Amino acid sequence: xxxxxxxxxxxxxxxxxxxxxxxxxxxxxxxxxxxxxxxxxxxxxxxxxxxxxxxxxxxxxxxxxxxxxxxxxxxxxxxxxxxxxxxxxxxxxxxxxxxxxxxxxxxxxxxxxxxxxxxxxxxxxxxxxxxxxxxxxxxxxxxxxxxxxxxxxxxxxxxxxxx
Amino acid sequence: xxxxxxxxxxxxxxxxxxxxxxxxxxxxxxxxxxxxxxxxxxxxxxxxxxxxxxxxxxxxxxxxxxxxxxxxxxxxxxxxxxxxxxxxxxxxxxxxxxxxxxxxxxxxxxxxxxxxxxxxxxxxxxxxxxxxxxxxxxxxxxxxxxxxxxxxxxxxxxxxxxx
Amino acid sequence: xxxxxxxxxxxxxxxxxxxxxxxxxxxxxxxxxxxxxxxxxxxxxxxxxxxxxxxxxxxxxxxxxxxxxxxxxxxxxxxxxxxxxxxxxxxxxxxxxxxxxxxxxxxxxxxxxxxxxxxxxxxxxxxxxxxxxxxxxxxxxxxxxxxxxxxxxxxxxxxxxxx
Amino acid sequence: xxxxxxxxxxxxxxxxxxxxxxxxxxxxxxxxxxxxxxxxxxxxxxxxxxxxxxxxxxxxxxxxxxxxxxxxxxxxxxxxxxxxxxxxxxxxxxxxxxxxxxxxxxxxxxxxxxxxxxxxxxxxxxxxxxxxxxxxxxxxxxxxxxxxxxxxxxxxxxxxxxx
Numbered sequence: 001x002x003x004x005x006x007x008x009x010x011x012x013x014x015x016x017x018x019x020x021x022x023x024x025x026x027x028x029x030x031x032x033x034x035x036x037x038x039x040x041x042x043x044x045x046x047x048x049x050x051x052x053x054x055x056x057x058x059x060x061x062x063x064x065x066x067x068x069x070x071x072x073x074x075x076x077x078x079x080x081x082x083x084x085x086x087x088x089x090x091x092x093x094x095x096x097x098x099x100x101x102x103x104x105x106x107x108x109x110x111x112x113x114x115x116x117x118x119x120x121x122x123x124x125x126x127x128x129x130x131x132x133x134x135x136x137x138x139x140x141x142x143x144x145x146x147x148x149x150x151x152x153x154x155x156x157x158x159x160x161x162x163x
Numbered sequence: 164x165x166x167x168x169x170x171x172x173x174x175x176x177x178x179x180x181x182x183x184x185x186x187x188x189x190x191x192x193x194x195x196x197x198x199x200x201x202x203x204x205x206x207x208x209x210x211x212x213x214x215x216x217x218x219x220x221x222x223x224x225x226x227x228x229x230x231x232x233x234x235x236x237x238x239x240x241x242x243x244x245x246x247x248x249x250x251x252x253x254x255x256x257x258x259x260x261x262x263x264x265x266x267x268x269x270x271x272x273x274x275x276x277x278x279x280x281x282x283x284x285x286x287x288x289x290x291x292x293x294x295x296x297x298x299x300x301x302x303x304x305x306x307x308x309x310x311x312x313x314x315x316x317x318x319x320x321x322x323x324x325x326x
Numbered sequence: 327x328x329x330x331x332x333x334x335x336x337x338x339x340x341x342x343x344x345x346x347x348x349x350x351x352x353x354x355x356x357x358x359x360x361x362x363x364x365x366x367x368x369x370x371x372x373x374x375x376x377x378x379x380x381x382x383x384x385x386x387x388x389x390x391x392x393x394x395x396x397x398x399x400x401x402x403x404x405x406x407x408x409x410x411x412x413x414x415x416x417x418x419x420x421x422x423x424x425x426x427x428x429x430x431x432x433x434x435x436x437x438x439x440x441x442x443x444x445x446x447x448x449x450x451x452x453x454x455x456x457x458x459x460x461x462x463x464x465x466x467x468x469x470x471x472x473x474x475x476x477x478x479x480x481x482x483x484x485x486x487x488x489x
Numbered sequence: 490x491x492x493x494x495x496x497x498x499x500x501x502x503x504x505x506x507x508x509x510x511x512x513x514x515x516x517x518x519x520x521x522x523x524x525x526x527x528x529x530x531x532x533x534x535x536x537x538x539x540x541x542x543x544x545x546x547x548x549x550x551x552x553x554x555x556x557x558x559x560x561x562x563x564x565x566x567x568x569x570x571x572x573x574x575x576x577x578x579x580x581x582x583x584x585x586x587x588x589x590x591x592x593x594x595x596x597x598x599x600x601x602x603x604x605x606x607x608x609x610x611x612x613x614x615x616x617x618x619x620x621x622x623x624x625x626x627x628x629x630x631x632x633x634x635x636x637x638x639x640x641x642x643x644x645x646x647x648x649x650x651x652x
Binding site: 043044046049050053054057075080082083084085086087088089090093141 | 532533535538539542543546564569571572573574575576577578579582630
C-alpha cells in the first residue's frame, strides 16, 4: 500500500469505484451558479454562515439530476440520503447581490457513504469563499436503517460521473 | 345539506363554537417570548420579514400544546393543519438582541378553518412590531383532502381555550 | 369619482404613474423559475409556508435587476425597501422536486409605497399554487425614516416597466 | 514579536488562557433547551441538517449573555465574531415535537480564535443527536480585518467561564 493512501478512505480493492482516484476526476466539478438575495444575509450585510448549506444541498441535488438521479423520486422509492457529516472552512464572505459558483463533486464512495467536496468561488475563479465536505449515507426509509448497499441506479450514475 | 357543500365555509348555526364572540376572548392571548438571534437578521441589522412566520408558527404550536394538543401527535394521527392564508402588517422592525412577546389567540373557527390573530409586542407592551392573521385548515393526510370536521380533541380544546 | 375606484389605491390624477391602469400592464409579469429543494420542505414533504417569501423576494429583486435597479447598490446608496405588508393565499402545495414559476409585477405606486402582486404557477400555467401581495416602502437608511419620494432611478425604472 | 505574526495561530505562551486544559472545564457546559417546530423539519419529518446551526448559534449567543457579553452590543461596538470553521457529526435525527438540550462550551482560545464544542442531547442525556465544533474569530468591523487581540471584556468573561 502506498504511502499516499488516504487512511480515511478504506479499502475495497476489488471495487471499481474505490479504485477511482481523486486525481482522475479533478476536473469533474459540477457547477451551480448562485446570487445572494437579502434573505440570505445577516446583520453584517454578508451571507449568514448557515445559508451556505442550502446552496450546497441545491448544488448536490442539481448534480444528481444532471446524471439522471431525481432526488424526489429516490426518496419516493424509499431511499433517503441524509447528511451525516459536514465540515466547512469559511475563507471569505459573500455579500448581498454578489454572484458565485458552487462547485461540487463526489470524491469518495465507501459502501453506502458518499463524500462530496465543495468549493464556492467567484465567477472569475479568483476568490474562494468556502471549501467544505459533506458526507451522505443511504438509508432505507421504511426500515429506518442504513442500507447494505447503494441502489444500483445511484451507484452506476455516480461511477459514470467519474469516467 | 348537500354533499357538495363547500366544507371550507361551513355554517353550523347551532354550534357553540361559532357563537363565541371575538370580545368574549379578548383577554385570551397566549404569550410566547422571543429573542432575536443573528440568523434571524438581514443586511439591515433587523429581523428579515419572513422570520416572523417562524415565531408565529412556534407560538401557535406552543399555544396548542398549552391546551393539550401535541401537534406532532396530531400529524402522526393523520390530521395536518396547513396554513391557507396569511396577512401581516409590519409596523416596526425588531433588531438583533431585542426581546419581544408573540401574542396569539384563535379568533374564529368555521368548520375546519381556524383563524389565529397575532400581535408581536415589546415586553413592556409599549411597542407593537407586527399584527397579523393566519388561517389553518384541517386536512386528512392520507386522503389529501380537507376534513369534514375538526377532530373532536382539537375542537374541544379550542372551545375550552375560549371559556 | 367612479363607483369602481378602489379606495385602497388613491389617486393623484396628475401623476403619470397612478394613471396607469392595472389592465394596461396585465401582461407585464416578470417570471422567476424555481425548483423545490429539500431544505424548503417540511414534515409533510411539501414546501413550508414561509419558504414562499424567500422566492417572492428573489423574484422581486431579480425583476428590479431586469429593469436596471441593483438592489444591493440601492441599499449601499442609502435607500432600503423594507416589506410593510404581506398577504398570501395558499391554494395548493408545491412538493419536493417540483418546478414552478413565480410571477410578479408592480400593480401600484403611491408616493413611496410599491405594491407587488404575485402568482406562483406550474410551468404549464395549469395550476396556481399561491397568490399574494407584498407592499414595500422606501426608507432613508441613515435617517431611519420613510422617504418623501422614491429615488428617481427607481421611479423611472418602474414606470418604464409599465409601458 | 514581529508585526507579521499570523494572529490566527497564537502565541502567548505565558497566557493563562491557553494553559487551561480541556479537562479542567469538562463540566462547564452551557445548556440551551430546544423544541423542534414544523419549520425546522424537512420532507423526512426530521430536523433539516442546516437547522442545527441556528440552534448552535442561539446557544452560543445565550452562553455569551450568561457571562455578561451582549452580542448585539459587541457588534455595535465594532467587534464581530464570524464563524470561520464548522464541523458537525450527525448521529441521530431529532423529530418534530421532540425536545433536546444544546450543550456548548469554549474549549480553546488562541489569540482571537475561539473554539466552541457542541453536543446536542436528549433531555435525559441518553441520546446524543449531534456533536460538533465551531470556530469564531474576532473581526474589527470598521477595518474589515481580523483583530490583533480579543476585546478585554470578551477575554475576561471567557476566562472566568473556565474557572
